[in-house]
Amino acid sequence: MQAGWLSLLRRGGNLLRHSARLVPPSARAGTTTARARPRALSTVPALCSQLSKRNKSTSVNPDLIRPRPELASTSQGHNTLKVLWRDGEADEFPYVWLRDNCQCHACFHTSASSRLLRVAKPLDGRPPEGGAAGYAVRRFGVSGGPLTGNLKRCDPSKAFSAHLKTVFIVLLKVSNDGYFLTVVWENGHESTYETDWLNERAFNPRQQSIYNNKYRLRPELWDSDMSQRIPRASFDELMEDDAAVLKLLESMEVLGFTVVSGARPEEGELQRLSDRASHLVASNYGTTFIVKDKKDASNVAYTSEGLDLHCDLVCLHYKPCVQLLHCITQFSGDGGDSILADSHRVAVQMRELHPQKYRLLTDVLVNFRDVGVDNGFQYDIIARRPMISVKANGEIKTVNMSTFGRDSHFGISPKEAIGWYDAYLTFCDLLYRPENHFTFKLVPDEILIMDNLLSLRR
Numbered sequence: 001m002q003a004g005w006l007s008l009l010r011r012g013g014n015l016l017r018h019s020a021r022l023v024p025p026s027a028r029a030g031t032t033t034a035r036a037r038p039r040a041l042s043t044v045p046a047l048c049s050q051l052s053k054r055n056k057s058t059s060v061n062p063d064l065i066r067p068r069p070e071l072a073s074t075s076q077g078h079n080t081l082k083v084l085w086r087d088g089e090a091d092e093f094p095y096v097w098l099r100d101n102c103q104c105h106a107c108f109h110t111s112a113s114s115r116l117l118r119v120a121k122p123l124d125g126r127p128p129e130g131g132a133a134g135y136a137v138r139r140f141g142v143s144g145g146p147l148t149g150n151l152k153r154c155d156p157s158k159a160f161s162a163h164l165k166t167v168f169i170v171l172l173k174v175s176n177d178g179y180f181l182t183v184v185w186e187n188g189h190e191s192t193y194e195t196d197w198l199n200e201r202a203f204n205p206r207q208q209s210i211y212n213n214k215y216r217l218r219p220e221l222w223d224s225d226m227s228q229r230i231p232r233a234s235f236d237e238l239m240e241d242d243a244a245v246l247k248l249l250e251s252m253e254v255l256g257f258t259v260v261s262g263a264r265p266e267e268g269e270l271q272r273l274s275d276r277a278s279h280l281v282a283s284n285y286g287t288t289f290i291v292k293d294k295k296d297a298s299n300v301a302y303t304s305e306g307l308d309l310h311c312d313l314v315c316l317h318y319k320p321c322v323q324l325l326h327c328i329t330q331f332s333g334d335g336g337d338s339i340l341a342d343s344h345r346v347a348v349q350m351r352e353l354h355p356q357k358y359r360l361l362t363d364v365l366v367n368f369r370d371v372g373v374d375n376g377f378q379y380d381i382i383a384r385r386p387m388i389s390v391k392a393n394g395e396i397k398t399v400n401m402s403t404f405g406r407d408s409h410f411g412i413s414p415k416e417a418i419g420w421y422d423a424y425l426t427f428c429d430l431l432y433r434p435e436n437h438f439t440f441k442l443v444p445d446e447i448l449i450m451d452n453l454l455s456l457r458r
């Protein structure tokens, strides 16, 4: 499994946001808000080392790892190259994928880890001996050893549709040690693949499962019992220890929130903490902002009004991911509580208990709008998305819950609107069941970090 750090960097709309919204207006002293851009991992070499160790030690089930794969033989299928490994396993690689992923310097920029050419673009090159009328499978010495092996021929034009005809294979070579495969294409271009590289990308469920685990940690659905095991971290440890940062990021990816203790009750602490992970990304409220009760407030967060359970800035085309909220001063009497809920858990309940209403919430587009003036900057921002966003595979991506950010314009019929409200209110009933949220109170040295895509708060 890959580290949460990398996962956070992958999320294009990374946002580390600082505010003191959880402090009641009567006690607010103000804080700052900040938003983050991904930072190249190379800028934090110590953490890179930590991640590397973790990847090797825990990211992959050892039972799923083969020894260094050696090629035994290759053969050409209709549209795929068939590979037999020396451990007896077999894989297939589409020709067009092989051509698309040539690792030579003309096709791939190593330091940028980026593809340089589209697969359809023909490359200049000397046609291989024997021309394009057939292909050969032969073995060759890695260090200029003698060529050995047998030659096979066929008509490659049968293997490709017209728009892929630039990817004809005319020669296949496997190194004597079995660790390299070289493909010579019809135009003479030559691609060499290490077997480690090929095997990691094999089109089989085992290898794809390994990469799925590397892609991200699976979120854990939680209920009100989470109040007994709130994930916590130390501010000082996070500033000093990369392992602590990694643990924090993993916790964020799995549970969607963490409480950090030990911050100084003053502005600037969130900047210091967020600098350990990423760059700050601006929104229409800037990169940092102070939350306090304001006259003619541009956002209900700047008022004494109580807020519904919600996520933030749904109006933006990149709904913010990570937010940091620093409690600088806290109300000493009753009040000032925070409420957290796992929005994915409630969405799953909705899908299981009310599948038709769930479909309404995933299918009907809702307008989310933020209009106003803040610090002299005028904005009118609208995003249109369903209340529950799902991925192509049906998994829940995020819940877009914002009572104050949902617009009154609705692009559906009155009958459809009535049905949508029925579904929406059913979701709210589930959300506010006692077992689906918990209440706690931050103290002035604490920072609440939450994933705006996984959790709802009030």
Ligand SMILES: [Zn+2]
Residues within 6 Å of the ligand: 102, 103, 104, 105, 106, 107, 108, 189, 190, 191
């Ligand atoms: Zn190439």
